[in-house]
């Protein structure tokens with residue numbers, strides 16, 4: 001079956017991540033190996049035939065066979081995210097096709113150098129697939145996830161990321177809270193800026209491969225900032241999720 005053909009997935013589980021984010025684990029009748037960073041297209045069809053489709057990054061690593069996990073943020077007045085968030089439960093069926101994308105991907109065996117992942121909000125999803133893949137492949141490349149969120153309750157995969165950082169000395173988790181930090185927080189509390197990116201880049205022995213994902217503003221700021229610090233443009237890959245949200 002071609003990856004561009006639609007298939008009907010069964011929802012195996014719906015897992016709450018934050019008050020506004022859920023992970024949907026889908027079992028696929030025609031599962032195909034994906035690369036970390038790729039996405040699926042999901043299509044909803046109303047009884048009158050009206051259809052809406054949206055892209056969703058794969059959160060699960062390629063090593064997890066037979067199923068994929070999609071982590072979806074509820075967008076205010078969002079047509080598709082609203083339906084998924086409110087109305088879909090285990091046992092339901094959803095139409096998907098994929099995996100799609102060949103640019104915003106990271107493969108442990110082929111790109112084992114230093115890695116800088118920059119996420120804003122739900123932009124962490126494809127980067128989480130990369131981190132899970134990296135963990136499964138046991139690659140010791142120096143890796144930093146710089147993750148911008150509004151408040152502590154908005155951190156997606158918080159426990160898993162903390163556990164990864166605690167058990168893997170080659171992985172560093174750097175959170176920045178842009179609206180409200182946890183009590184006693186001594187880390188970053190602002191949007192990404194030049195000074196912050198300079199500090200993060202100093203952690204690397206050589207210029208890292210960079211993957212940036214999130215809302216337009218964050219992606220723009222991070223990509224421009226990293227290029228200004230001398231990271232070669234070919235080392236900077238970006239993926240934009242939405243028009244306006246500002247973590």
Ligand SMILES: Cc1cc2nc3c(=O)[nH]c(=O)nc-3n(C[C@H](O)[C@H](O)[C@H](O)COP(=O)(O)OP(=O)(O)OC[C@H]3O[C@@H](n4cnc5c(N)ncnc54)[C@H](O)[C@@H]3O)c2cc1C
Pocket residue numbers: 039054055056057058070071072073074075076077078079080081082122125126215239240241242243244245
């Ligand atoms: C390659 C790719 C991968 C993606 N992966 C994910 C993912 O893993 N998880 C995820 O939650 N989303 C992801 N998205 C975003 C997703 O495709 C939808 O755009 C999002 O779910 C909103 O769709 P909707 O139908 O709910 O909202 P719509 O009905 O399309 O929009 C409702 C309103 O919200 C605005 N809006 C749309 N998207 C956003 C946004 N992201 N932030 C703020 N405002 C917005 C619209 O301009 C509109 O005003 C990805 C997008 C792309 C291009």
